[in-house]
Amino acid sequence: MTTMSNKGSSLKGLLVVVLLVSNILLTKEGVTSLPICPNGSVNCQVSLGELFDRAVKLSHYIHFLSSEIFNEFDERYAQGRGFITKAVNGCHTSSLTTPEDKEQAQQIHHEDLLNIVVAMLRSWNDPLIHLASEVQSIKEAPETILWKTVEIEEQNKRLLEGLEKIVGRVHTGETGNEIYSQWEGLPSLQLADEDSRLFAFYNLLHCLRRDSHKIDNYLKVLKCRLIHDSNC
Amino acid sequence: MDLWYLLFTLALVCANDSLSASDDLLRWPQISKCRSPELETFSCYWTDGNFYNLTAPGTIQLLYMKRNDEDWKECPDYITAGENSCYFNTSYTSIWIPYCVKLANKDEVFDEKCFSVDEIVLPDPPVHLNWTLLNTSQTGIHGDIQVRWDPPPTADVQKGWITLEYELQYKEVNETKWNKLKPELSTMVPLYSLKMGIDYEIRVRSRQRTSEKFGEFSEILYVSFSQIGVEFVHCAEEIEFPWFLVGIFGSCVLAITVILILLSKQPRLKMLIFPPVPVPKIKGIDSDLLKKGKLDEVSSILASHDSYKTQLYSDDLWVEFIELDIEDPDEKKRVSDTDRLLSEEHLKSHSCLGAKDDDSGLASCCEPDIPETDFSASDTCEAISDIDQFKKVTEKEEDLLCLDRKENYESLPSLANTDAQQPRVSTRSGNSQPWPPFAGSTDSASPLIHAQLSHQNTLTTTDFYAQVSDITPAGRVVLSPGKKSKMGRAQCEGCMEQNFTMDSAYFCEADVKKCIAVTSHEEEEPRVQEQSCIDNAYFTTESLTTTGINLGASAAEVQAPSSEIPVPDYTSIHIVHSPQGLVLNATALPVPDKEFNMSCGYVSTDQLNKMMP
Numbered sequence: 106m107t108t109m110s111n112k113g114s115s116l117k118g119l120l121v122v123v124l125l126v127s128n129i130l131l132t133k134e135g136v137t138s139l140p141i142c143p144n145g146s147v148n149c150q151v152s153l154g155e156l157f158d159r160a161v162k163l164s165h166y167i168h169f170l171s172s173e174i175f176n177e178f179d180e181r182y183a184q185g186r187g188f189i190t191k192a193v194n195g196c197h198t199s200s201l202t203t204p205e206d207k208e209q210a211q212q213i214h215h216e217d218l219l220n221i222v223v224a225m226l227r228s229w230n231d232p233l234i235h236l237a238s239e240v241q242s243i244k245e246a247p248e249t250i251l252w253k254t255v256e257i258e259e260q261n262k263r264l265l266e267g268l269e270k271i272v273g274r275v276h277t278g279e280t281g282n283e284i285y286s287q288w289e290g291l292p293s294l295q296l297a298d299e300d301s302r303l304f305a306f307y308n309l310l311h312c313l314r315r316d317s318h319k320i321d322n323y324l325k326v327l328k329c330r331l332i333h334d335s336n337c
Numbered sequence: 338m339d340l341w342y343l344l345f346t347l348a349l350v351c352a353n354d355s356l357s358a359s360d361d362l363l364r365w366p367q368i369s370k371c372r373s374p375e376l377e378t379f380s381c382y383w384t385d386g387n388f389y390n391l392t393a394p395g396t397i398q399l400l401y402m403k404r405n406d407e408d409w410k411e412c413p414d415y416i417t418a419g420e421n422s423c424y425f426n427t428s429y430t431s432i433w434i435p436y437c438v439k440l441a442n443k444d445e446v447f448d449e450k451c452f453s454v455d456e457i458v459l460p461d462p463p464v465h466l467n468w469t470l471l472n473t474s475q476t477g478i479h480g481d482i483q484v485r486w487d488p489p490p491t492a493d494v495q496k497g498w499i500t501l502e503y504e505l506q507y508k509e510v511n512e513t514k515w516n517k518l519k520p521e522l523s524t525m526v527p528l529y530s531l532k533m534g535i536d537y538e539i540r541v542r543s544r545q546r547t548s549e550k551f552g553e554f555s556e557i558l559y560v561s562f563s564q565i566g567v568e569f570v571h572c573a574e575e576i577e578f579p580w581f582l583v584g585i586f587g588s589c590v591l592a593i594t595v596i597l598i599l600l601s602k603q604p605r606l607k608m609l610i611f612p613p614v615p616v617p618k619i620k621g622i623d624s625d626l627l628k629k630g631k632l633d634e635v636s637s638i639l640a641s642h643d644s645y646k647t648q649l650y651s652d653d654l655w656v657e658f659i660e661l662d663i664e665d666p667d668e669k670k671r672v673s674d675t676d677r678l679l680s681e682e683h684l685k686s687h688s689c690l691g692a693k694d695d696d697s698g699l700a701s702c703c704e705p706d707i708p709e710t711d712f713s714a715s716d717t718c719e720a721i722s723d724i725d726q727f728k729k730v731t732e733k734e735e736d737l738l739c740l741d742r743k744e745n746y747e748s749l750p751s752l753a754n755t756d757a758q759q760p761r762v763s764t765r766s767g768n769s770q771p772w773p774p775f776a777g778s779t780d781s782a783s784p785l786i787h788a789q790l791s792h793q794n795t796l797t798t799t800d801f802y803a804q805v806s807d808i809t810p811a812g813r814v815v816l817s818p819g820k821k822s823k824m825g826r827a828q829c830e831g832c833m834e835q836n837f838t839m840d841s842a843y844f845c846e847a848d849v850k851k852c853i854a855v856t857s858h859e860e861e862e863p864r865v866q867e868q869s870c871i872d873n874a875y876f877t878t879e880s881l882t883t884t885g886i887n888l889g890a891s892a893a894e895v896q897a898p899s900s901e902i903p904v905p906d907y908t909s910i911h912i913v914h915s916p917q918g919l920v921l922n923a924t925a926l927p928v929p930d931k932e933f934n935m936s937c938g939y940v941s942t943d944q945l946n947k948m949m950p
Contacts, residue, residue: 165547328497
């Protein structure tokens with residue numbers, strides 16, 4: 106008799122647990138907002154247009170921050186040091202073949218362009234991490250520069266993730282090699298000579314501004330082409 | 338200011354010098370700016386300087402070099418962008434690639450600049466500005482418009498190659514300062530709450546989204562509401578002061594005030610609206626009476642209040658009195674004590690009757706030359722106003738008594754009615770009146786006695802008790818009317834009345850014993866001594882003591898030397914004759930029976946009954 110009652114109670118407890126777990130799982134699914142599913146999409150996910158919108162917003166934000174960082178750095182450290190680069194030292198992403206003007210950008214295939222953008226973002230992953238850490242060692246670095254470098258590094262990661270999603274959506278064929286440029290400028294950021302060190306920072310920030318502008322432009326072109334049918 | 342003026346003149350002079358010697362000084366050609374309007378082409382502009390005039394007209398060249406190039410190249414187009422300019426078309430333009438341009442001739446380099454094209458973007462101004470009316474306010478004074486424009490035609494916004502943001506500025510035609518709106522991406526901007534009767538000017542400029550520099554302003558757009566035929570009612574811009582409302586409000590306030598004033602006049606309504614605050618009041622007594630000084634009315638009212646009687650003497654702990662209330666019709670013939678009291682009121686000033694020397698503190702508020710009886714029961718001057726009246730009356734009675742004694746027999750019949758004068762203690766401090774019953778019972782006594790008694794009674798009406806002070810061989814019983822009577826006697830005998838307190842109206846003081854002793858042994862009719870019968874019958878104890886001594890001295894002249902026989906406050910009845918007489922042992926036992934109350938001169942009726950056979 107007691108065993109029967111024990112069995113019954115244990116069964117009840119198990120049932121309760123099962124109900125709870127299922128409830129949790131179901132509600133967990135429900136917690137995440139389910140966006141509107143685009144037509145024909147297998148997975149009910151964010152639409153491509155919305156992905157591009159977010160990507161463009163992020164890229165614009167990153168470019169905005171890097172412009173400000175460069176301007177602040179230039180104003181504070183570069184004046185009077187002759188950093189005006191007559192011939193800017195090549196950025197590490199120069200090895201990547203990127204469209205240099207509008208015609209080239211329009212002629213390139215969108216998938217290739219996306220790949221280029223992703224490659225660039227990947228190339229900047231490492232430098233941004235080091236930049237955020239090395240900037241703090243600069244003497245009397247302004248607070249704005251410090252937090253902006255950290256912010257850029259974060260947003261860059263997010264943008265990369267978003268673009269990888271887009272690539273996953275857009276690419277019909279194989280994804281392609283993961284190409285990116287290796288950055289080897291870390292020793293220059295850690296030079297003992299203050300002037301040389303600052304010049305290395307100046308160059309890196311200059312390259313960052315330029316590449317963020319490139320990425321922003323490419324994404325806008327892609328968005329207008331793919332989403333708005335070249336009629337933004 | 339003077340310093341600045343001096344510096345300015347110096348600068349002018351130098352400039353003049355420099356200008357005058359401008360031929361010697363060369364101004365080098367400079368690259369003023371390099372600009373790309375749409376991120377596809379760019380052009381550079383320079384200034385000549387005066388070099389061109391001075392030296393041989395060597396051509397100035399603009400050389401450029403891309404980063405990857407090895408040497409300098411010359412400008413491809415000097416014409417398209419105008420004079421002293423170099424135009425790079427799309428084939429020569431590469432974005433995100435650093436360029437260097439330099440201005441030079443064959444011999445020397447004048448200027449050099451390095452940049453990349455994405456850094457020098459300055460868009461063209463927007464075109465095709467126009468506006469439409471969105472809606473108007475209900476009053477027709479303000480309206481909302483929407484301004485639209487097209488992006489610069491050179492900028493390829495549609496393909497997303499360049500992103501522009503626009504800044505709109507507007508102002509009224511008469512104003513000088515432009516109102517700026519926040520830069521926006523859209524080419525449509527609403528303007529809210531514009532005044533319909535005024536014309537506006539609008540202009541727009543654009544810039545690349547992440548840049549800071551704006552391009553040139555567009556052409557000014559003129560906004561005039563009358564053009565589109567909108568009905569405009571010329572209303573005053575500012576809200577005028579609402580005089581009408583102010584007038585109405587003011588009139589209402591005035592009306593309310595007038596109504597309130599009118600209501601306050603009418604007592605009924607006033608009672609209704611503003612009920613009176615209850616103030617302490619005695620029934621029947623109007624405060625106006627007191628203010629006017631009509632004390633007789635007040636006292637009559639007070640007399641009707643039993644509570645007042647007890648209150649007046651309630652705090653008088655020394656007083657034990659029996660309130661006798663024996664009706665006597667004859668009494669009515671006499672002026673009531675109250676009246677007598679009150680009639681004397683005006684004789685004495687309302688100044689408080691204080692003693693020269695007393696502990697009650699009344700001396701401070703009293704005239705020093707008016708020694709008066711001090712009543713300890715009265716703490717304030719005003720409180721003893723009635724007492725003062727009483728004093729006055731008693732004093733007058735004393736005088737009367739003194740005078741009556743002179744014409745004792747003459748006025749005997751007239752005074753016969755006074756024998757039964759009841760000692761109404763209602764208006765005076767109550768003291769026991771042990772003798773009145775006794776006095777009343779001696780109706781069969783000799784007229785003299787009657788007279789005496791009447792006198793005594795008269796005095797007892799004002800005084801508290803009567804005591805037998807002497808028995809004449811003729812069978813007369815000389816009753817002294819207690820304190821007052823003693824006083825009166827003393828007065829008649831020349832004694833100065835002493836200052837008595839209300840509670841000790843019957844003798845307790847040994848101060849007057851001398852006086853009494855003098856009077857007690859007197860076998861003659863008490864003579865009235867004028868000097869003693871003064872109006873002011875009240876003396877302080879001090880004066881009494883002094884006078885006592887004097888009296889003692891004077892008495893010695895007048896009569897037999899007084900023996901210091903303490904006059905007891907009571908007299909025992911030794912022999913009771915037939916109704917004709919009553920022999921009283923004047924020299925009563927100093928220590929009477931223990932039954933007797935040894936308190937000051939006060940014999941209770943019970944004791945009296947015991948004394949009486």
